[in-house]
Amino acid sequence: MLISPDLSAADNARTEYALTCAHFLRDRSGPLDVGGAHFRAKVLGAVTVPWTDLAVVRLDTPSPPKTLLPLATRRARWLAPALTQGFGGSWYKRRDRAGRVVGWTPVAASRDLRTLVRPGVILHNDPKVVRGDSGGPIIVDDEIVAVQSLIMDPFGVNLGIAAGSQVAPHLPRIRSAVEALRRAY
Structure with missing residues (x-):
């Protein structure tokens, strides 16, 4: 998922950062292509968060303009x-x-x-x-x-x-x- 570099919400923003699961990167070597509908990029680099399944990647191409959601500062409430x-x-x-x-x-x-x-x-x-x-x-x-x-x-x-x-x-x-x-x- 695309994220803003400051992890906050952004409207109509282009970004080259994504937050994903670390297990996606495990056992992969060489160039890694990612994308979705109407967007393709290569991963320039990745940093995993130790002891979690979180990784941040930097893409070689900024995304098309998107609405980016903020990362939550607290856990989700029960039954939300x-x-x-x-x-x-x-x-x-x-x-x-x-x-x-x-x-x-x-x-x-x-x-x-x-x-x-x-x-x-x-x-x-x-x-x-x-x-x-x-x-x-x-x-x-x-x-x-x-x-x-x-x-x-x-x-x-x-x-x-x-x-x-x-x-x-x-x-x-x-x-x-x-x-x-x-x-x-």
Whole structure:
């Protein structure tokens, strides 16, 4: 998801920064192409937030003008209506998945224990979040409260429960990541 360099809201803004899930970058080498509908760019560099599933990337091309949502400064309240956006199931068409915050967790891990969400927000979505939605925003009250990270799918059955990496506890490290990428590129 595209973010403003100062992590605040911006209307009709162009940006070369994005916040995504760190597991997307794992085990990848060489040039990395990213994009969505009507936008393509290459990743110049990335900074991951240790012990989380959060990463900030800098793109080689600023985005077209977009409305950028602010990153939340506190966790989402219990039972708050939430919207998860992702490209699971389609490279070109963003999917919106309505849901509710049903809890929080100090830590959640993927089956192979390679992906950690710390701390996490737990959501119930309908339609269900699917593989490929990772890295998309979880929005509550027009703020990005988390980055979509994990789905709960024991034995391959998607339960409609997902975990996202909360951004509020990591705002100082996200700001530092943006600044490091600004200095490097």
